[in-house]
Amino acid sequence: MEDEQKSITDLIIETHEGLERQGPGSPEMTIKALSFLDNLDEISRVMDLGCGTGGQTRVLAKKITGKITGVDQFPGFIKAFNDNAKKSNLQERVTGVVGSMENLFFQKEEVDLIWSEGAIDNIGFEKGLNYWNGFLKKNGHVVVTCPSWFTDERPAEIEKFWADAGSKLDTIGHNISILQKSGYSFVAAFALPENCWTDNYFIPRETAEKALLEKYTGNKTVAAYIEDEKFEVALYSKYKQYYGYVFYIGKKV
Ligand SMILES: C[S@@+](CC[C@H](N)C(=O)[O-])C[C@H]1O[C@@H](n2cnc3c(N)ncnc32)[C@H](O)[C@@H]1O
Structure with missing residues (x-):
């Protein structure tokens, strides 16, 4: 396994496809967000x-x-999604499909609720909210989590980390204003507590990374990938008062 060539995307998929979550969150916070609908x-x-x-x-x-x-x-995630739905006996009502959030296959004004945890920043908060609005019925809801700044000023190291990761973070106030300009009335916003990052995401991910490191002993790409992930955890611990994931809930006007 030592010399096997792996892309970072391969490693992200392999680390995450057996996990309950692929980003920060918790059942309690999902239920709390749902309580506003x-x-x-x-x-x-x-x-x-x-x-x-x-x-x-x-x-x-x-x-x-x-x-x-x-x-x-990612087809690997959708396969796990459908297997998990079946194991929970939810396959009649829950179906996973491989596709792009930027090129949806739904009809216009067909959808009552668009949910998206930890994903909208991949296409941009404003772009996602505007594009998805067209698929919602009037009075339909959008519920998303997005990494956001908790303060107006931040240390340069953490700003650089998120910029290098390709995510453009904004403050909660700015994001609420974007939501309101994108065809929604504001319903609620709240930050995810720390255990959503640590207990529910970083700790299970570390276990998966340990297994990956053992499987690919000596593989430099794998070792470097895991070092980068450790750096992310260390930065969260150091700067968690400056940023976090925030639930934003809007109702289509
Ligand atoms: C941080 S993970 C969150 C996964 C899950 N919602 C959760 O909270 O555990 C982000 C997910 O968005 C997916 N994703 C990113 N960009 C995408 C795109 N353009 N179209 C479809 N899926 C995308 C990734 O494959 C990944 O599964």
Whole structure:
């Protein structure tokens, strides 16, 4: 295994496809966000964009009665998503499809709820909210988590880290204003607590990384990838008062 060539994308998929989540979050916070919505029933159409292996989708599916379609770009995640739905006996109402969040296959104004945890920043908060708005029915909801700044000023090291990762973070106030300019009325916003990062994401990821390191002993790409992931964890510990994931909930006007 030592010399096997692996891309960073391969390593991200291999580390994450067996995990409950692929980013920070928790069942409690998914349920808290859902508590702000009042107009769902068994004919509601729900989309979970950037669904990963569907940890949050299954939490949603146990709380609501409508059908949920998960969309993710990685076939390995969608295979795990559909296997997990079957194991939870949710396969009649929960289906994962490989696709792009930027090129959706739904009809215009077909959807009651667009859910997306930890994924919208891959295409940009404003771009995602504007594009997804067209697929929602009037009074339909958008519920997303997005990494956001908690302060107006930040240390240069953490700003550089997120810029290098290709994510443009904004403050919560700025993001609420974007939501309001993108065809939604503001419903709620709240930050995820620290255990969503640590207990629910970093700790299970570290276990998966340890197994990866053993499987690819001596592989320099794998070792460098895991060092980068450790750096992310160290930076979170150092700078967590400056940033975090925030749930934003809007209702289409
Ligand atoms: C941080 S993970 C979050 C996964 C899951 N929602 C969760 O909270 O555990 C982001 C997910 O978005 C997916 N993703 C990123 N860009 C995408 C795109 N353009 N189209 C579809 N999926 C995308 C990734 O494959 C990944 O599964």
